[in-house]
């Protein structure tokens with residue numbers, strides 16, 4: 001559904017953000033896009049949305065070249081940037097103006113999510129808080145039912161209960177033919193939500209794997225380091241270690257923060273993988 005082949009991009013000559021970046025992602029997946037500050041997460045989302053054009057290589061998103069910004073492409077993709085403001089004075093104006101661009105827009109989902117996110121009755125966005133405006137835009141994005149959804153730091157500004165609601169509605173609203181990419185530093189907000197993690201480092205994809213596969217390969221735990229397992233990476237914590245070991249059949253949940261640290265510390269070089277098709 002999404003292929004990036006030898007993509008090159010630089011804001012200024014001589015310091016490329018991406019050099020021959022290559023990866024692919026399939027439909028039916030919620031992907032967590034991680035990377036340190038300045039690694040290019042936002043730039044990548046802008047390229048996928050067709051807001052920037054690559055300086056080399058090929059991008060195919062849902063069968064389209066995003067840079068051409070064809071109407072059929074634009075109606076199939078939704079990009080919610082970090083700190084995006086609605087740009088209309090009221091939610092009603094926003095929906096009236098924007099929903100017609102998305103043939104699959106579902107007013108019932110919009111109404112349900114408005115209620116679930118407890119959005120205010122006030123007619124003007126100027127009477128809403130930042131978090132409330134953000135939740136409105138997340139609700140609208142999900143209601144479009146776009147095949148591809150790109151979210152940049154969607155949980156920024158959401159209160160604690162809203163973050164849990166975000167995870168619930170995100171998982172509950174999506175269909176098998178949709179692909180969602182969530183760029184964030186808030187790994188806790190991705191827990192129990194994503195099924196694939198992609199880590200960018202130094203202009204390249206360092207890791208692109210399904211959580212299911214990671215759970216089969218590694219055991220994530222906390223406490224005393226297990227002597228019977230090969231430890232891949234560990235960090236000291238007050239009661240011992242948080243660790244990631246080669247799995248010996250035991251099941252555990254991927255600790256995204258530990259996985260990220262292990263990856264950027266070069267401990268997973270051998271497990272660098274690209275999603276196929």
Ligand SMILES: Nc1ncnc2c1ncn2[C@@H]1O[C@H](COP(=O)(O)OP(=O)(O)OP(=O)(O)O)[C@@H](O)[C@H]1O
Pocket residue numbers: 011012017035036037038039040041042043044
């Ligand atoms: N408009 C711009 N002009 C020049 N350089 C830019 C511009 N926008 C971003 N950059 C640079 O490109 C690099 C990637 O930026 P980008 O915002 O994509 O990173 P990011 O991974 O999203 O960062 P963060 O996690 O801090 O949001 C950074 O080094 C940044 O300084």
